[in-house]
Structures are given as structure tokens and as C-alpha cells.
Amino acid sequence: MQVSDLVAAARAGDRRATARLITAVENSTADAPEVARLATGGDALIIGVTGSPGVGKSTLVSALITAWRESSLRVGVLAVDPSSPFSGGAILGDRVRMADHALDPGVYIRSVATRGHLGGLAATTGAAVRLLEGVGFDVVIVETVGVGQAEVEIAALADTTLLLLAPGMGDGIQAVKAGVVEIADVYVVNKADRPGADGTVRDLRALMSLVRREPGEWRQPICSTVASEAKGIDDLVAAITKHRDWLAGGDHLADKRRRRAEAEIRARVDAELRRRYTVPEALAEQVANGETDVATAVGRVLGDTA
Numbered sequence: 001m002q003v004s005d006l007v008a009a010a011r012a013g014d015r016r017a018t019a020r021l022i023t024a025v026e027n028s029t030a031d032a033p034e035v036a037r038l039a040t041g042g043d044a045l046i047i048g049v050t051g052s053p054g055v056g057k058s059t060l061v062s063a064l065i066t067a068w069r070e071s072s073l074r075v076g077v078l079a080v081d082p083s084s085p086f087s088g089g090a091i092l093g094d095r096v097r098m099a100d101h102a103l104d105p106g107v108y109i110r111s112v113a114t115r116g117h118l119g120g121l122a123a124t125t126g127a128a129v130r131l132l133e134g135v136g137f138d139v140v141i142v143e144t145v146g147v148g149q150a151e152v153e154i155a156a157l158a159d160t161t162l163l164l165l166a167p168g169m170g171d172g173i174q175a176v177k178a179g180v181v182e183i184a185d186v187y188v189v190n191k192a193d194r195p196g197a198d199g200t201v202r203d204l205r206a207l208m209s210l211v212r213r214e215p216g217e218w219r220q221p222i223c224s225t226v227a228s229e230a231k232g233i234d235d236l237v238a239a240i241t242k243h244r245d246w247l248a249g250g251d252h253l254a255d256k257r258r259r260r261a262e263a264e265i266r267a268r269v270d271a272e273l274r275r276r277y278t279v280p281e282a283l284a285e286q287v288a289n290g291e292t293d294v295a296t297a298v299g300r301v302l303g304d305t306a
């Protein structure tokens, strides 16, 4: 099939065509440049969802999909697994939300692996986000488990980042420690049916009252949800819409988009440099032995293989 036919099919809701296009950009196949050229345009709402394992990200994403489908929006989900070298959807096969939305052509769900890919999340996921937006998805959700660098990178990709917490998991404190709180645009206290939820909301409020904000700056709302019963989802969708309106009201959205493009280009440039400039083992050996110094070795790597 021609790339143009695949793009047309993907726009019409053919999920296999969408899958083939993402695979092409992910693997930088010979078709990738044409795919990137044709599958362009669109204006998706890009949502990042992050939080510790077990807080209910998958369940919440499933409930959000249902809400947006009720408004006939097409929803794409990229589930990023920073620890897995596998890609293509197999990991999510048994997940609840797959079963819930498996027959709906307006929903596309895929897992994205970043381990072993040069450039990390920004390079691999950035291209897939762009593709989904380009074939007409109205909402693209990027979900990742809250570990290490991934959640900071996800915030760079997304227009609106949701940070999920759950009562009784010490999440509030963990989040502060990791500095994650700053990357969130909307806090979600999920599992609000569990004891301690009010306390988690209170802790967050107290924490936020310490942050000084300029007039006109975004104040992160705190939404309480019971994702497993689809409770609080309407309020959460409203908070997301409000953030989008705030972004669109100033230069914020354009700024975010530019920074996203910059992060994606940067990641790809870094990956390309790593591919071009390899460090020969013998050279490392020489530095380790004291025969050569590091600066000289760097000169050799750059000079020898440029």
C-alpha cells in the first residue's frame, strides 16, 4: 500500500493503517520521511498522565477515553514503558482499558518502548504523538509510570500534564521529593473512595499554598476521582479543558509547542551524534592506562569519525 493510501485509511479510522504508520516513523524506515510529510496538520489536545505504579493510571485513562468518546472525539493513547525494550501493543494486551475500547474504531491504543532507543522518550514518543495528531486524533494521551526522567520528559511533550496520586501511598511526599509537583498542570487524587483521600487533598493544598504565583499564572486544580467507578471524570475533563483554554488565551500554547519541537529535534540530534561518534574501546583503554588524556581522546573521536 502507498503511504498516501495508508494515511487516508488512518484518517478514516483504520487502526491497522495507523499502526503501520507509527511503526514506520518509530523504526525510521525508508517510508518515514514521506509519512512525516503526509501525516501532518491536525490540532490535538495532548495530555500527559503520570504517577506511581498502581495509582490507577490505566483505569483513569480508560474512563477519560469513555468521556471523550461520548463527545465523539477520536482518542489515541501511547503507553510509554521506560523499562521495556518491546513495542507495538503486546504489553497492554491484557489491560482493562483494551477490553473496554477494543471494538471502537475511534480509539487507538499502543505501547511505546523507550529502552534501548537513542534519544529516549522525546525521540520515540514525540514522533508517534505527531503522527496521531497528523491522522486526525482529537486527543492524544501519553501515559507513563512515574519513574525518573520519564515524567519530566512527558511534561515537555504534553500540553496538559496530569499527576495522579492515591491516598495511603505516601505519594504526596514522594512527589515533592522528586520535584514532580512542578511539572503537573492538574493534580488528580484517585481512589477517593479509600480512607485518607481527604488528607491527601489537604496535604496538596497546603503544599500549593507555599508556591508564590504571579497574577495570570495557572493555578493547578486538584481533582478527586474514583476511576474504577468513573466518578469525578466530568470535573477532571472540565479542568483539562480549562487548562487548554488558559494555554490558548496567551502565548502559552505556542510556547509549549515550540518547546516540544525543540525537545524532539534535540533528542534526535543527540541520537544522531551518538550514532556517528562512537568511542573505540582501544581509546578508552589508553585513557584508563594513562597513555592518553580525556581531552585528547575527545579530539580524536570528533576528528577521526567526523
Ligand SMILES: Nc1nc2c(ncn2[C@@H]2O[C@H](COP(=O)(O)OP(=O)(O)OP(=O)(O)O)[C@@H](O)[C@H]2O)c(=O)[nH]1
Residues within 6 Å of the ligand: 051, 052, 053, 054, 055, 056, 057, 058, 059, 060, 145, 190, 191, 192, 193, 194, 225, 226, 227, 228, 229
Ligand atoms: N478503590 C479503587 N481502586 C481503583 C481506583 N482506580 C483504580 N483502582 C484499582 O487500582 C489497581 C491499579 O490500577 P491501574 O489502573 O492498573 O494502575 P496503574 O497506575 O495503571 O498501574 P501500573 O500500570 O502498574 O503503573 C487496579 O486494581 C484498579 O482496579 C479507584 O478509584 N478506587
